[in-house]
Amino acid sequence: MDTVKYLLNEDQMPAAWYNVQADLPVPAPPVLHPGTGRPVGPDDLAPLFPMALILQEVSQERWIGIPEPVRDIYRQWRPTPLYRARRLEKALDTPARIYYKYEGVSPAGSHKPNTAVAQAYYNKEAGVKRLCTETGAGQWGSSLAFAGALFGLDVKVFMVKVSFRQKPYRRGLMEAYGAQVIASPSHETEAGRRILAQHPDSTGSLGIAISEAVEVAAQDPECNYALGSVLNHVLLHQTVIGQEAMVQLGMADDYPDVVVGCTGGGSNFAGIAFPFIGAKLRGERDVRIVAVEPRACPSLTRGKYAYDFGDTAHLTPLTKMHTLGSTFVPEGIHAGGLRYHGMAPLVSHLVELGHIEPRAEHQLGCFEAALTFARTEGILPAPEASHAVKGAMDEAVRCREEGTSRAILFNLCGHGHFDLQAYMDYAAGQLRDHEYSEEEVAMALAGLPSVG
Amino acid sequence: MDTVKYLLNEDQMPAAWYNVQADLPVPAPPVLHPGTGRPVGPDDLAPLFPMALILQEVSQERWIGIPEPVRDIYRQWRPTPLYRARRLEKALDTPARIYYKYEGVSPAGSHKPNTAVAQAYYNKEAGVKRLCTETGAGQWGSSLAFAGALFGLDVKVFMVKVSFRQKPYRRGLMEAYGAQVIASPSHETEAGRRILAQHPDSTGSLGIAISEAVEVAAQDPECNYALGSVLNHVLLHQTVIGQEAMVQLGMADDYPDVVVGCTGGGSNFAGIAFPFIGAKLRGERDVRIVAVEPRACPSLTRGKYAYDFGDTAHLTPLTKMHTLGSTFVPEGIHAGGLRYHGMAPLVSHLVELGHIEPRAEHQLGCFEAALTFARTEGILPAPEASHAVKGAMDEAVRCREEGTSRAILFNLCGHGHFDLQAYMDYAAGQLRDHEYSEEEVAMALAGLPSVG
Numbered sequence: 047m048d049t050v051k052y053l054l055n056e057d058q059m060p061a062a063w064y065n066v067q068a069d070l071p072v073p074a075p076p077v078l079h080p081g082t083g084r085p086v087g088p089d090d091l092a093p094l095f096p097m098a099l100i101l102q103e104v105s106q107e108r109w110i111g112i113p114e115p116v117r118d119i120y121r122q123w124r125p126t127p128l129y130r131a132r133r134l135e136k137a138l139d140t141p142a143r144i145y146y147k148y149e150g151v152s153p154a155g156s157h158k159p160n161t162a163v164a165q166a167y168y169n170k171e172a173g174v175k176r177l178c179t180e181t182g183a184g185q186w187g188s189s190l191a192f193a194g195a196l197f198g199l200d201v202k203v204f205m206v207k208v209s210f211r212q213k214p215y216r217r218g219l220m221e222a223y224g225a226q227v228i229a230s231p232s233h234e235t236e237a238g239r240r241i242l243a244q245h246p247d248s249t250g251s252l253g254i255a256i257s258e259a260v261e262v263a264a265q266d267p268e269c270n271y272a273l274g275s276v277l278n279h280v281l282l283h284q285t286v287i288g289q290e291a292m293v294q295l296g297m298a299d300d301y302p303d304v305v306v307g308c309t310g311g312g313s314n315f316a317g318i319a320f321p322f323i324g325a326k327l328r329g330e331r332d333v334r335i336v337a338v339e340p341r342a343c344p345s346l347t348r349g350k351y352a353y354d355f356g357d358t359a360h361l362t363p364l365t366k367m368h369t370l371g372s373t374f375v376p377e378g379i380h381a382g383g384l385r386y387h388g389m390a391p392l393v394s395h396l397v398e399l400g401h402i403e404p405r406a407e408h409q410l411g412c413f414e415a416a417l418t419f420a421r422t423e424g425i426l427p428a429p430e431a432s433h434a435v436k437g438a439m440d441e442a443v444r445c446r447e448e449g450t451s452r453a454i455l456f457n458l459c460g461h462g463h464f465d466l467q468a469y470m471d472y473a474a475g476q477l478r479d480h481e482y483s484e485e486e487v488a489m490a491l492a493g494l495p496s497v498g
Numbered sequence: 499m500d501t502v503k504y505l506l507n508e509d510q511m512p513a514a515w516y517n518v519q520a521d522l523p524v525p526a527p528p529v530l531h532p533g534t535g536r537p538v539g540p541d542d543l544a545p546l547f548p549m550a551l552i553l554q555e556v557s558q559e560r561w562i563g564i565p566e567p568v569r570d571i572y573r574q575w576r577p578t579p580l581y582r583a584r585r586l587e588k589a590l591d592t593p594a595r596i597y598y599k600y601e602g603v604s605p606a607g608s609h610k611p612n613t614a615v616a617q618a619y620y621n622k623e624a625g626v627k628r629l630c631t632e633t634g635a636g637q638w639g640s641s642l643a644f645a646g647a648l649f650g651l652d653v654k655v656f657m658v659k660v661s662f663r664q665k666p667y668r669r670g671l672m673e674a675y676g677a678q679v680i681a682s683p684s685h686e687t688e689a690g691r692r693i694l695a696q697h698p699d700s701t702g703s704l705g706i707a708i709s710e711a712v713e714v715a716a717q718d719p720e721c722n723y724a725l726g727s728v729l730n731h732v733l734l735h736q737t738v739i740g741q742e743a744m745v746q747l748g749m750a751d752d753y754p755d756v757v758v759g760c761t762g763g764g765s766n767f768a769g770i771a772f773p774f775i776g777a778k779l780r781g782e783r784d785v786r787i788v789a790v791e792p793r794a795c796p797s798l799t800r801g802k803y804a805y806d807f808g809d810t811a812h813l814t815p816l817t818k819m820h821t822l823g824s825t826f827v828p829e830g831i832h833a834g835g836l837r838y839h840g841m842a843p844l845v846s847h848l849v850e851l852g853h854i855e856p857r858a859e860h861q862l863g864c865f866e867a868a869l870t871f872a873r874t875e876g877i878l879p880a881p882e883a884s885h886a887v888k889g890a891m892d893e894a895v896r897c898r899e900e901g902t903s904r905a906i907l908f909n910l911c912g913h914g915h916f917d918l919q920a921y922m923d924y925a926a927g928q929l930r931d932h933e934y935s936e937e938e939v940a941m942a943l944a945g946l947p948s949v950g
Contacts, residue, residue, distance in 0.1 A: 048570035056505070118500035122581070122876060129574070133648070151603055153876040155915060195873040196585070215667075218918030221925060224873050420674050421647040424574060424605040463607060463915040466670030473673060 049132045049423060052294040054125035061112060064285040066320040066392060067278065068108035069327040074278075074395040075366040078353060083497050086363050093264050094271040096172035099165065102279035108324075110282065112164075119163045119196060123152045124286065128294035133422040135442070142445035143300060143453045144438060147291045147318060148425065149460060154219075156428065156460030157314045158189030158274055161283035165272045166193035176200040176269035178262045180230065180255030182209055183382030184216025185428070185460060186274030191225035202269075204230035204258045207250035209382055216464055230255040237261050237359035251375045252386050257359030264361070275311025276356065276365075276390045284317025291455060292321055302455035304334040304441055308433035309346060309404075310383045312390030318457035320392075323401055335402045337393065338437035340412075342480040343376035345369055345389045346397060346404035348487050353497045354388060364497055367394040371490040377480040379409050380468035381429035405437060408479035412436045413472040416462070428460035429468050501584045501875060504746040506577035513564060516737040518772040518844060519730065520560035521779040526847040527818040530805060535949050538815050545716050546723040548624035551617065554731035560776075562734065564616075571615045571648060575604045576738065580746035585874040587894070594897035595752060595905045596890060599743045599770060600877065601912060606671075608880065608912030609766045610641030610726055613735035617724045618645035628652040628721040630714045632682065632707030635661055635834030636668025637880070637912060638726030643677035654721075656682035656690075656710040659702035661834055668916055682707040689713050689811035703827045704838050709811030716813070727763025728808065728817075728842045736769025743907060744773055754907035756786040756893055760885035761798060761856075762835045764842030770909035772844075775853055787854045789845065790889035792864075794932040795828035797821055797841045798849060798856035800939050805949045806840060816949055819846040823942040829932040831861050832920035833881040857889060860931035864888045865924040868914070880912035881920050 067074065076085035088100045095103075102110060112120070131144040149157035169177060177199050181187030187203040194201035203225055210217060210229040217227045230250045231238040237257035241248050248254070256273070263271035273280060288305075295301055305322050307315030315337055325331045339346050345368045354369040356362035369388040370376070376385045389397075396402050409429070416432035418439070419425070427435050438456040445452050462469065471477050482490075519526065528537035540552045547555075554562060564572070583596040601609035621629060629651050633639030639655040646653035655677055662669060662681040669679045682702045683690040689709035693700050700706070708725075715723035725732060740757075747753055757774050759767030767789055777783045791798050797820045806821040808814035821840040822828070828837045841849075848854050861881070868884035870891070871877070879887050890908040897904050914921065923929050934942075 048567070049574055051508070051573055053505075053508070056503070115500070119876075121503055122501055153878075192876050196876060214922065215915075215918035218922040218925075219878065219915070222869060222872050222878055222914075222918070222921045417674060421676050424571075424644050424648060426605075426671065426674055462674075463667075463671070466667035466674070469674045470666065470670040473670075 050130040052128040052297045054290060054293060056121055058293055059117065059120060059125050060286045060289040062109035063112060063282045064289060064321050064324060065105055065108055065110055065282055066324055067106050069324045071327065072399065074391055078364040078497060080355070080360060080364050090363065094260065096168045096174065096270060098168040098171070099279045102282055103277060113167060116164050116167050125290045126151050128291055130298060131423055134419060137418065137422045138439065138442050138446065140442040140446040141449065141451040142442040143451060144442055145295060145453065145455045146458045147287055148458045149287060150425065150458065154185065154189040154192050155463060156185045156189065157284060157287060157317060158186050159192060160286055160317065161274065161280045161313065162189040162193035164283045166197045166199055169270050170197040170199060174199065174268060174270045176202065176266065177272045178202045178259045178269050179272045179274065180204045180252060180259045182206050182252050182385055184209060184213055184220065184464065185383050188216055188219045188223065190272055190274070191220040191223035194225060195223045201225040202262065203227045204232065204255040206230055206252060206255050207248065208378060230258050232258060234258065235261045237361065251358065253358035253372050256357035257361050260357060260361045275313040276388065278392055280313050281316035281320065281390055281392055284313050285320050287317035287457060288319060288321035291318060295455065300453050301331060302333055303452040304336060304454050306336045306338065306434050306437040306441065306454065306456040308384060308430050308459065309337045309339045309389065309393065310430060311386050312393040314457055314459035316390060316393055323396060326401065336437050337402050337404045338433040339404065339406050340379055340381055340384050340433060341406040341408050342379045343385050344406045345387065347406040350491050350494065351394060351398055352494050354494055356388060364495065365391045367391045368397065369494070370487065371493045373493050374490040379480070380465065380477065381409065381433065383430040384433065407433055407436050410477060410479050413469065413477070415439050425458065426462040427458055428462045429465050431459045434458065502582040504580040504749045506742060506745060508573055510745055511569065511572060511577050512738045512741040514561035515564060515734045516741060516773050516776060517557055517560055517562055517734055518776055519558050521776045523779065524851065526843055530816040530949060532807070532812060532816050542815070546712065548620045548626065548722060550620040550623070551731045554734055555729060565619060568616050568619050577742045578603050580743055582750060583875055586871060589870065589874045590891065590894050590898065592894040592898040593901065593903040594894040595903060596894055597747065597905065597907045598910045599739055600910045601739060602877065602910065606637065606641040606644050607915060608637045608641065609736060609739060609769060610638050611644060612738055612769065613726065613732045613765065614641035614645035616735045618649045618651055621722050622649040622651060626651065626720060626722045628654065628718065629724045630654045630711045630721050631724045631726065632656045632704060632711045634658050634704050634837055636665055636672065636916070637835050639679070640668055640671045640675065642724055642726070643672040643675035646677060647675045653677040654714065655679045656684065656707040658682055658704060658707050659700065660830060682710050684710060686710065687713045689813065703810065705810035705824050708809035709813050712809060712813045727765040728840065730844055732765050733768035733772065733842055733844055736765050737772050739769035739909060740771060740773035743770060747907065752905050753783060754785055755904040756788060756906050758788045758790060758886050758889040758893065758906065758908040760836060760882050760911065761789045761791045761841065761845065762882060763838050764845040766909055766911035768842060768845055775848060778853065788889050789854050789856045790885040791856065791858050792831055792833055792836050792885060793858040793860050794831045795837050796858045797839065799858040802943050802946065803846055803850055804946050806946055808840060816947065817843045819843045820849065821946070822939065823945045825945050826942040831932065832917065832929065833861065833885065835882040836885065859885055859888050862929060862931050865921065865929070867891050877910065878914040879910055880914045881917050883911045886910065
């Protein structure tokens with residue numbers, strides 16, 4: 047039997063986002079103002095975000111309705127397919143039932159438009175004219191550029207300089223959608239100029255690019271800031287993924303024993319995992335949840351659960367999260383979307399509560415797994431998604447070794463059509479694995495602020 | 499109202515391919531053996547193709563059943579969505595109803611897997627171990643590499659040298675699927691060596707690459723040849739596109755007044771158009787059919803309807819088609835998939851019979867149309883597909899000017915995620931339009947063989 051697709055009708059597309067905060071046994075620690083050390087209020091965030099998103103950030107409601115104009119755009123590619131990976135199962139000779147949710151069918155090729163469209167909508171409704179953001183590998187920037195084009199919002203993207211140079215095609219996609227793309231650090235901002243004064247050759251980092259984007263948005267009343275991961279409302283918007291997957295698995299008369307996602311900032315992972323974690327927290331159904339991160343940016347497995355800044359210039363509030371320190375510049379691994387020093391506070395909180403098993407993988411093993419996947423299932427995973435592929439395949443091999451059939455669900459959050467250089471470098475033997483020494487991690491963590 | 503998607507259930511996926519030969523008022527001229535000048539028989543083609551495909555090539559049956567294993571793989575991305583382009587309509591302020599069928603959701607990002615999977619299947623059934631082919635921009639090569647990986651067939655691709663150098667990422671995709679990619683002209687074949695002896699700096703052409711692939715396949719009993727367009731059986735496999743579109747338009751309670759496709763070899767065009775042409779030929783429903791080709795490779799609009807070789811080294815049989823001559827090397831426009839000297843014999847025949855209106859467009863206008871499309875509909879078209887976008891938009895503007903609402907259907911045959919360099923070159927003002935002089939065309943046509 048071949049790979050099977052489970053497709054939903056449009057009327058089965060979720061009508062609401064799922065908010066895991068409603069089901070938490072202990073609330074997540076509050077976001078703190080760096081000056082006062084006190085919890086931030088909505089007004090503190092108002093220069094950056096529209097009130098609708100600020101309220102979503104702190105909402106304790108379980109379900110938050112998806113506005114009809116957002117659903118109208120979602121419908122272009124949603125519901126996305128869920129597949130039973132029969133060909134991969136056969137190649138692995140495993141009794142496991144492997145399912146993957148495929149988000150690469152969106153116009154930008156990843157899960158990021160799920161939140162980009164929502165954010166663009168709420169900003170447009172609030173009368174905002176411009177959005178400013180940062181991007182690493184470019185998945186987020188191109189998704190916001192796409193959403194901005196649909197809503198008639200100007201989009202400015204600070205792109206980490208090393209990616210700006212090495213990944214011109216992602217930049218090309220953003221520009222094709224009409225966005226303005228600037229290599230970061232830049233001379234456009236105080237934060238950028240300060241970095242360049244100290245390090246004229248800086249190749250940038252996500253933390254620096256966030257500082258630049260936040261600075262621009264804070265100074266321009268008609269411009270808001272948009273973030274592609276980490277924040278509660280961003281994770282919220284991604285829960286359409288897991289909700290759909292749950293219904294699709296029902297069509298297959300199945301339920302996952304284990305859910306696997308890759309983690310950078312945490313948004314695609316939360317998207318697939320939170321609806322299942324919610325069912326577990328409500329005592330409805332047990333499940334194991336595995337978060338796979340790169341060993342070259344091991345915030346969950348080697349970072350500290352502490353209050354930290356989201357950016358390098360310390361313009362953001364303080365959030366409690368697993369972090370390697372806001373000045374940490376991770377190795378230039380090819381999964382650029384996973385190179386962030388911190389982790390989403392809600393994901394971090396659930397790790398602390400014992401509901402998520404973090405795991406770290408080297409990139410070479412992930413590329414190997416991704417090629418096996420491409421040659422059996424036919425879809426080339428984005429390097430980020432390859433970490434989830436690797437995690438799911440390892441679970442499937444364990445099933446074979448133990449002679450047990452388990453249902454494994456993972457999120458294939460994007461295709462790798464923009465990442466062929468990475469695959470070519472891998473094939474040419476030019477990629478290396480990297481592991482930080484204890485000293486390096488300790489040094490990075492030494493810079494954490496002494497708050498909270 | 500927003501862009502609307504019309505989605506079919508899997509059980510509405512076509513069970514058979516539609517063969518337009520059954521409905522032709524006059525049969526297409528036969529394929530001739532270049533030595534004898536007589537029609538070729540199945541045995542002449544047996545060194546290159548499995549008998550099942552040879553029989554499809556000459557079949558007069560209206561419907562040819564799609565084997566279940568092929569349908570199983572089709573199901574991974576088929577039925578593909580049909581969209582009503584409401585946002586584009588609004589931007590154009592047109593009363594036209596614009597529909598597009600989107601084939602970019604396939605694992606290779608284009609319509610090519612529709613035939614690649616079928617060809618790999620029939621070759622595997624026939625006991626073939628290896629497939630050899632050529633590719634220009636790489637859409638076809640990556641699709642055959644994908645299909646070969648699924649069926650356990652080794653795939654060797656001769657890639658036009660200029661694309662091999664300029665489009666390394668398409669090569670990367672083929673290699674990720676496990677295919678071997680060779681820059682053409684190469685030293686691996688007699689045809690390649692002969693070209694290189696005369697022109698050591700040759701950047702290659704599709705005609706040369708076909709010669710190399712055919713030569714390898716002809717000499718290796720376990721290796722067959724596969725072509726991604728032009729031939730009758732290739733066009734046949736693409737008719738799932740138009741068949742699905744017809745059902746989907748029925749869901750919208752609509753029927754196209756005009757169907758638009760881009761033409762290189764003719765396969766995506768035939769895929770969308772032939773089912774509608776068939777209905778017209780059977781007297782069921784009238785329709786206008788528009789074929790848009792690049793002005794820099796104008797086989798339909800400026801070529802001659804004559805017998806010609808499919809390749810440069812004259813290893814193929816002679817087919818009657820619109821051709822610019824087998825030694826014609828078209829300008830290096832970015833729509834590499836449309837740079838072929840000839841046109842599918844069935845498309846050519848239907849042009850001669852007056853059922854298809856050919857039109858030629860410059861690339862700059864096509865890129866401009868494609869950007870308007872990307873910024874309204876959200877999907878970045880492949881440069882090939884941008885010719886269909888341009889054709890459909892021109893029809894829609896005519897509707898506005900005439901104050902008439904017509905239904906326009908076009909085939910968005912692939913996404914442009916592999917073609918960002920082209921968009922960046924366009925944005926940077928580095929692309930030029932090209933039109934051949936009368937003398938240049940006459941000179942190219944002077945080399946046509948004197949057969950038929």
